[in-house]
Amino acid sequence: MEQGTLRLKTGLAEMLKGGVIMDVTTPEQAKIAEEAGACAVMALERVPADIRAAGGVARMADPTIVKKIMEVASIPVMAKARIGHFVEARVLEALGVDYIDESEVLTPADDRYHIDKRDFTVPFVCGCRNLGEALRRIAEGAAMIRTKGEPGTGNVVEAVRHCRQVMDEIRHLCALPEAEVANYAKEIGAPLEICFMVRKEGRLPVVNFAAGGIATPADAALMMHLGCDGVFVGSGIFKSGDPAKRAKAIVQAVTNYKDYAMLAEISRDLGEPMVGIEISSIPEAQRMQERGW
């Protein structure tokens, strides 16, 4: 019997495909998310919009919050550790969370290195803005990738940009003559052997979700059209007027992203969406997507 294998880690991500992973901060919210059809929840002390508003150093959630959410949810529970903070990750693994997000939403703990994720039994998901970043994270052991977007803004533009960037670079890598692959790998800072895996499959070797700014069913469907396997919704649900209804609508939108009549129906009367932030109004130093190396 083997545990913590790459197949088990990437396999759980395969099971999440076509689904919505929702940020929750209380057991009550976790229940609402599960009732709405979420395929997993992210247990947090504060959603990204509140982290952004609060400022200061954002850290791993209090284990009591994570434990309480794990007790009520029958679906997988994820939790965030700071970039490079392998002790926070070990604590979350000891708590028994099902996936760890090494996340730029929290304040990085290491300004040069990410966590060596290969050594853990629990699987990790990491954010990326481009193919090089995605493949570096996979080399470190990430079993699932997501776009970074710009968390806590309710503005989908950065997630779209990051997704298109990754897809564009995959197409470019696949079209290159073999003699030019090593140089391209060097240019984007990606391990050569993983570049060859991408060329062989024509896609990332792990599941790729959208995250960072998704606020409406149409946003979620847009990310599915761009080639994502599913979506994370952070502040977009519990910062909106009617979380239960919006959560359910986003779940339905992800499965039926090509059915526009249905999208029209499920987008009706959802109440107030979260208030959005224009990206250019955020000082560069406060953009979470710049975190990660």
Added chain:
Amino acid sequence: MGMRIGVLALQGAFREHVVSLKRLGVEACEVRNLREIDSVDAMVIPGGESTTMGKLLTDWGMLTPLRTRIEAGMPVYGSCAGLILLCREIENSTQPRLGVLDAVVRRNAFGRQVDSFETLLDLPVLARQGEEHQPFPAVFIRAPVILQVGPQVDVLAEVKGQAVAVRQGHILATSFHPELTRDSRMHRYFLDMCS
């Protein structure tokens, strides 16, 4: 005239099942609504989240028609979440289900993701004449087990004394994920059931 197998594609690992079936040379497609269900001869319900899939089946009025099709004899294979949805009783849960398999299931029976495991499983029903019989590489991810079965249900494999693969006539269910491996024997067994 070949058989057409539909893989329920509401959420989860449907792509992998389609690939596994196509590798065996049959026509396989993703199904998302009643019209598509009507166009197939047999169905696979994949792994994923059983609560999510049950909810979507209910919301879109697919649960009862699909149950009726299965009760009328359409062959069906459920893996992991698919197994849960097929069972008559889900321990401590009122979540929506098809309920066509006379069995009681416990979700996440081995624990959380850190307890997920791979193992070699003895599955005598996969043996074929002229082939050397090998154990099956079984991938268990937050997997369920079957606690009790009715008289019509055959237990095909066990882990730690608990049923992880069962068959009731034209209904097949496994706790593990053959679609995540290159071993096609479980899918081949299902196709044999369909013909």
